[in-house]
Amino acid sequence: MTRLYLHPDRLFPADTGTRDIARRLYNGIKDLPIVSPHGHTDPAWFAYNQPFANPSELLIVPDHYVFRMLYSQGVPLEALGIPTIDGGETEQDPRKIWRCFAGHYHLFRGTPSRLWLDWVFAEVFGLKVRLSSETADLYYDTIDAALATDAFRPRALFERFGIEVIATTESPLDPLDHHRAIRESGWSGRVVTAYRPDPVMDPEHAGFLDNLHRFCEVAREDISTFAGYLRAHENRRAYFREAGATSTDHGHPSAFTADLPRAEIEALYASVLGGLASPSEAELFRGHMLIEMARMSLEDGMVMQIHPGVHRSHNPSVLARFGRDKGADIPILTGYVEALKPLLDRFGNERDLTIILFTLDETSYSRELAPLAGHYPALRLGPPWWFHDSPEGMRRFREQATETAGFYNTVGFNDDTRAFLSIPARHDVARRMDCGFLAKLVAEHRLEEDEAHEVAHALSYSLAKQAYKL
Amino acid sequence: MTRLYLHPDRLFPADTGTRDIARRLYNGIKDLPIVSPHGHTDPAWFAYNQPFANPSELLIVPDHYVFRMLYSQGVPLEALGIPTIDGGETEQDPRKIWRCFAGHYHLFRGTPSRLWLDWVFAEVFGLKVRLSSETADLYYDTIDAALATDAFRPRALFERFGIEVIATTESPLDPLDHHRAIRESGWSGRVVTAYRPDPVMDPEHAGFLDNLHRFCEVAREDISTFAGYLRAHENRRAYFREAGATSTDHGHPSAFTADLPRAEIEALYASVLGGLASPSEAELFRGHMLIEMARMSLEDGMVMQIHPGVHRSHNPSVLARFGRDKGADIPILTGYVEALKPLLDRFGNERDLTIILFTLDETSYSRELAPLAGHYPALRLGPPWWFHDSPEGMRRFREQATETAGFYNTVGFNDDTRAFLSIPARHDVARRMDCGFLAKLVAEHRLEEDEAHEVAHALSYSLAKQAYKL
Amino acid sequence: MTRLYLHPDRLFPADTGTRDIARRLYNGIKDLPIVSPHGHTDPAWFAYNQPFANPSELLIVPDHYVFRMLYSQGVPLEALGIPTIDGGETEQDPRKIWRCFAGHYHLFRGTPSRLWLDWVFAEVFGLKVRLSSETADLYYDTIDAALATDAFRPRALFERFGIEVIATTESPLDPLDHHRAIRESGWSGRVVTAYRPDPVMDPEHAGFLDNLHRFCEVAREDISTFAGYLRAHENRRAYFREAGATSTDHGHPSAFTADLPRAEIEALYASVLGGLASPSEAELFRGHMLIEMARMSLEDGMVMQIHPGVHRSHNPSVLARFGRDKGADIPILTGYVEALKPLLDRFGNERDLTIILFTLDETSYSRELAPLAGHYPALRLGPPWWFHDSPEGMRRFREQATETAGFYNTVGFNDDTRAFLSIPARHDVARRMDCGFLAKLVAEHRLEEDEAHEVAHALSYSLAKQAYKL
Known part of the structure; x- marks a missing residue:
């Protein structure tokens, strides 16, 4: 790591x-x-x-800067849990969405999204290792646990x-x-x-x-x-x-x-x-x-x-x-x-x-x-x-x-x-x-x-x- | 200063x-x-x-780089002595025009006008302090006095x-x-x-x-x-x-x-x-x-x-x-x-x-x-x-x-x-x-x-x- | 030199x-x-x-990056040996073409052609002095001699x-x-x-x-x-x-x-x-x-x-x-x-x-x-x-x-x-x-x-x- x-x-x-x-x-x-x-x-x-729902609902699903980059490299939006208009199938498991994102994190090298996300990971959630497939679950668990606490509710933040x-x-x-x-x-x-x-x-x-x-x-x-x-x-x-x-x-x-x-x-x-x-x-x-x-x-x-x-x-x-x-x-x-x-x-x-x-x-x-x-x-x-x-x-x-x-x-x-x-x-x-x-x-x-x-x-x-x- | x-x-x-x-x-x-x-x-x-008339007639009234910047920040052109076509009222006192300009000199930070003007102030007129409301009169008097001398007539310059x-x-x-x-x-x-x-x-x-x-x-x-x-x-x-x-x-x-x-x-x-x-x-x-x-x-x-x-x-x-x-x-x-x-x-x-x-x-x-x-x-x-x-x-x-x-x-x-x-x-x-x-x-x-x-x-x-x- | x-x-x-x-x-x-x-x-x-024919046929006549720059400064394309459509006269002597090019080499200062050409001269042909009118013949002879050897045939290169x-x-x-x-x-x-x-x-x-x-x-x-x-x-x-x-x-x-x-x-x-x-x-x-x-x-x-x-x-x-x-x-x-x-x-x-x-x-x-x-x-x-x-x-x-x-x-x-x-x-x-x-x-x-x-x-x-x- x-x-x-x-x-x-x-x-x-x-x-x-x-x-x-x-x-x-x-x-x-x-x-x-x-x-x-x-x-x-x-x-x-x-x-x-x-409280915010989970790491993927907070940081991936609503952020078009993030999912468009994965989409441009062939990842279906469904795999990232983007809701479809007609209710067609889309990924429901936030941990799977997070892993997909983590596995493509190198795509953000040189982009401002990378700067913003790293700041959120390090400063808001206190993470000490870089996001990758290897650390995806560590990240998910750390962020998910934090979001359940009062210190991470909107007004506290x-x-x-x-x-x-x-x-x-x-x-x-x-x-x-x-x-x-x-x-x-x-x-x-x-x-x-x-x-x-x-x-x-x-x-x-x-x-x-x-x-x-x-x-x-x-x-x-x-x-x-x-x-x-x-x-x-x-x-x-x-x-x-x-x-x-x-x-x-x-x-x-x-x-x-x-x-x-x-x-x-x-x-x-x-x-x-x-x-x-x-x-x-x-x-x-x-x-x-x-x-x-x-x-x-x-x-x-x-x-x-x-x-x-x-x-x-x-x-x-x-x-x-x-x-x-x-x-x-x-x-x-x-x-x-x-x-x-x-x-x-x-x-x-x-x-x-x-x-x-x-x-x-x-x-x-x-x-x-x-x-x-x-x-x-x-x-x-x-x-x-x-x-x-x-x-x-x-x-x-x-x-x-x-x-x-x-x-x-x-x-x-x-x-x-x-x-x-x-x-x-x-x-x-x-x-x-x-x-x-x-x-x-x-x-x-x-x-x-x-x-x-x-x-x-x-x-x-x-x-x-x-x-x-x- | x-x-x-x-x-x-x-x-x-x-x-x-x-x-x-x-x-x-x-x-x-x-x-x-x-x-x-x-x-x-x-x-x-x-x-x-x-000889050139006075500091304002020389350096402000004819210079659209200068007065447009003050105008963009709400200073009326009349306050800068810009002549009106119909002879309508405009500031006549060159010292008042100069003071208005000096009070807005910070607007030129980062612009070439600032570089040119500072060069004129320091090299042509020997001024040693920065232009500001505080130094406006010192500037006016120094430049005005210089302009009255032969060394500042057009051919000498x-x-x-x-x-x-x-x-x-x-x-x-x-x-x-x-x-x-x-x-x-x-x-x-x-x-x-x-x-x-x-x-x-x-x-x-x-x-x-x-x-x-x-x-x-x-x-x-x-x-x-x-x-x-x-x-x-x-x-x-x-x-x-x-x-x-x-x-x-x-x-x-x-x-x-x-x-x-x-x-x-x-x-x-x-x-x-x-x-x-x-x-x-x-x-x-x-x-x-x-x-x-x-x-x-x-x-x-x-x-x-x-x-x-x-x-x-x-x-x-x-x-x-x-x-x-x-x-x-x-x-x-x-x-x-x-x-x-x-x-x-x-x-x-x-x-x-x-x-x-x-x-x-x-x-x-x-x-x-x-x-x-x-x-x-x-x-x-x-x-x-x-x-x-x-x-x-x-x-x-x-x-x-x-x-x-x-x-x-x-x-x-x-x-x-x-x-x-x-x-x-x-x-x-x-x-x-x-x-x-x-x-x-x-x-x-x-x-x-x-x-x-x-x-x-x-x-x-x-x-x-x-x-x-x- | x-x-x-x-x-x-x-x-x-x-x-x-x-x-x-x-x-x-x-x-x-x-x-x-x-x-x-x-x-x-x-x-x-x-x-x-x-084998490639000669220095000018190899490096000047086919390279529009090179001859357009000389043309823009008044050198006729004919002087650079560019073939005319109707067979009209154009320079035939590759050494003369090379000398003309060498005499205008300063035009390429600050351009990528200069970087590429210097690399070719130094790395491919082992030249140790800068191209100029003075060194034009040295260049021509060195390159021309190299091109006659097997090491400079296309496959070897x-x-x-x-x-x-x-x-x-x-x-x-x-x-x-x-x-x-x-x-x-x-x-x-x-x-x-x-x-x-x-x-x-x-x-x-x-x-x-x-x-x-x-x-x-x-x-x-x-x-x-x-x-x-x-x-x-x-x-x-x-x-x-x-x-x-x-x-x-x-x-x-x-x-x-x-x-x-x-x-x-x-x-x-x-x-x-x-x-x-x-x-x-x-x-x-x-x-x-x-x-x-x-x-x-x-x-x-x-x-x-x-x-x-x-x-x-x-x-x-x-x-x-x-x-x-x-x-x-x-x-x-x-x-x-x-x-x-x-x-x-x-x-x-x-x-x-x-x-x-x-x-x-x-x-x-x-x-x-x-x-x-x-x-x-x-x-x-x-x-x-x-x-x-x-x-x-x-x-x-x-x-x-x-x-x-x-x-x-x-x-x-x-x-x-x-x-x-x-x-x-x-x-x-x-x-x-x-x-x-x-x-x-x-x-x-x-x-x-x-x-x-x-x-x-x-x-x-x-x-x-x-x-x-x-």
Whole structure:
């Protein structure tokens, strides 16, 4: 069995002098509380504080980063216990799932999943040997035993992880019962929601028309007219703000925006409502609604996040058998300059509005996003997202965005995850990479070390609090 | 107050062995004269040698790199004294403008503006403490006092900076009086012009039709026919060459070129002249004219520069209130392979023609520009431009272009600036980054040190002189 | 005369600690046999084992990497002995060609050609001084004398280079006589072919209709119907497999695929057969045929390679005078996500099919290719190709693809060359760069050294054998 060891200098540049600087910067910020302004943890965990079921249900079955890698190498998703839509057979024995995962752990060499998982194994569960087929059962038994104890329930972990505040993400249709339960429980942990209206704003979303009917009910608005539909949004946004929401989130296929005249959007809404919208009309509707969302944000103060540029569910067989979010989402070329112009023409110069832009198309960092954020008061750049939430992805983001946008047009780190146990590991990777980047600037005499300490603090903590108003 | 110190090893790689090599390479070229083959300084400075007005007028108001960053963080352009088009109120007190700038100086951490400005403060004005709100007045008083002395007049600085030759950029409508005044003054400084015909070649340029009328007058040609219009260009190019011009410059939205049959371009010209050109006709006209410019360059020997790929004045509010060049120009995806084909089909194989290509779309370096320049005799690659005139931008350019195009299909450095005082700092950044890049090649045994010395000299001095025929 | 010296640490990172790790990793794999699963050597060399003609015929005239660089700097291709199509004059004296090349050798500073050539000069021919005008004749005489000896015949070099297996690439029209001659000669060297059907699958290929007639003859199938045309492919693929082929190769302008209904493809084939296909029909035909090729691969087990994204013969003057493959091929923007969807919808989930994707558009590594290969079981990523088969190109590939696709969705190295003598140098560059990349991961504590040794072995040897079934 091979040792599992998290080196204290991990992810720092190898050059001795630069590493010394990185270590000093990191020591100044490593114990700051975690601010997690955007993510996908389940509020029910914190509301009811039930123990997690078993190692595989916790760490494999819900993590598309993990199972897509095994799938790409020929492991059937059924062997990993991924539930099928039609209830078709899938592996039920969590220990067998775990062994399958352990036997393929070498596939994660060089990936961020490996860094996060090793951190969880070593820091959360105290494991001292590396995961492999040989150690699979040791791992399973150790983790399974820990999960049965109170110290591994969601609230205990939340506190142990030093989380100051975490945001979940909910549909406008969500009654936010779990968030209410958290507040009413008297527990001190701060868990807020975020307003993600795609299910009622994207005519191509699965179940869109049904969603609209439920939207009508939960918002208690007549949405047969566009004015009523807008009031329903305003109503639900107010409801979300009461549950602590400070942000909205929009996951459109592109960054396209459109500012339609009233008559035109009313006619388009009628078509959308009738289920008659063509793909280009759906795009037009989403594009116009981004501008309505920006208008509402300017009124109610909610920060707006745009996460564009993914071809969702690219694999129809996997979609049909297992559903959405199964590791088959593929990024696409994404333009911002023309796409955002209607939105920016209306609201780009607003100092009281914050629109946070994300991308999966790294070519936009230096060409489009940094120049846009380095000019428009309303714009800020979100951290490297999804596939790019990784050491090299973070390095490229800082190298390509900083010289034009600076540090202060960025907003710190988002973990953006449903993998709760990995949250501290993800923030730690970001803090280490940012300290390494700053250390290089200091070592090359492009920044003084006293300034680097201030920037490290901003990137690790204060920029996220400010940008997200947390 | 914190020390301001320009470290002698700044921008060199941190690894000790590599840094030693970089230092040796840099010592061999750091004192070479500055050849500035393309830029936007004002020839009137050198013609009349008047003192610069005050610190803010010199360093903030004209520098869109600087004020766009403050604007992006919510500082109104009025607070920075940017003149409004309609004469609306703007800050008049240069000391207040300076204090506002100083209070936001942290925004420039990690940006090239910070490197250039610190160099100007330390080297030109002898300041020993860092700029901040606390030191704002000390800075203002020091710089203001210096500017009143003869040693800080334009010609004295030109000589102190070791400038061997500098090119300005003028419209064909410019009478070149300032250049004549320089020549007639007996001063030994070499200041040449460059021919930038966009105002009379781009039907979408502001005031285009008026410009054409003035073009007709200054060229003393009847431009009612396309033949006359071409003669007017030939006439003005000859006039510019007499004022020392060795190059033309073309700032089109794209790199599109077109080679229209005579009847077609004559009909298109008639439409352009009548103010009737559609956007696609305007593109066609610009595209054809690039080929006419190449033809004239082959005849008169002027080097041709193409700077494509910017969405100019992306922010209509800023344009309406403050005009062009206010930090709201955003790069766009820019293709070269199909766009340049008509031009290259005609002139790509000419050994006596030099076309220098620039880009704001770094994705074209390895995919398109290096392969094109590594084949066509007429093509050379310009240095990293504008947003990419930065340490990381330069590193990416060398890393992505060198392996396919080599060093000798590039043309040294362009400062491309109107910020006169920063010119030595900009050349110094380029020299340091190139020496650092070469040092890495030497340290990794990909190039011998004697060869690296030769390449460093070429990149710092001789390639610019040769490519621009200076 | 300057020393020529191949430093044993060349291409390793300069940082001492990282370099020590790289050296250890490299020592573990440097003597592994060469597996060359895709390339363009001439099987006649190995069949008949004739001596190579002279230094220029061997190293300059056939190498478009070399002569395009001199051409880009104004050297006529005629001066380098490139044969003209019409038999027009071209330099015949190989010594003069060599001197011209030697006098321009500085142009290759910083390029991979320089690394490969220096390796050939030092390791293959034992030269101790650097190539220059001064040493041109010494080089010519040394190499020319060596080539006359038995030790420098193709088979002797093949054995000396430690080649375990090499694949050539042939058209379906090729009778594979040379491969038969190799097998029948009793020589132990393993040389296999690969099936490259572009000449009979791309309606825009030069001589396409003539090729179809010959295809009909060699396959002994009536190809007047689409069914017959498919049978002809199946027939020739079987013939190629008998000559050792384990792979096919497809060099289309784009990665476009299409899955047409039977009636539609039959009608399209009739149009293609009649020479009537428009450019978009040609694209449609190529796109459909990729899916047919994948189907056949699933049946016959041949690995499928797709090399898209080049504008071939961009320079019409060079094409007309010298023909194809003369250094005028330029990469273009290449999308994979939509383009491959029809193919992946059909066969992406097949575990028994391997499709290896290549690109000249590096922007697709992190945005498209790594996410696709990190999901679909049928997909693997080929190594950096052509312009990107270089130290920096390899570094970018590993940095941009590994975090999402891991190492095990890649397939080791391809030399992809017709420059036989450079093959060991090319594999050595790849092995050194991969060890340097792994050493950095180890030095930054992102991977343990025992794992890095395993990965280095996989990247240098076993992944290529497995992926290509060699």
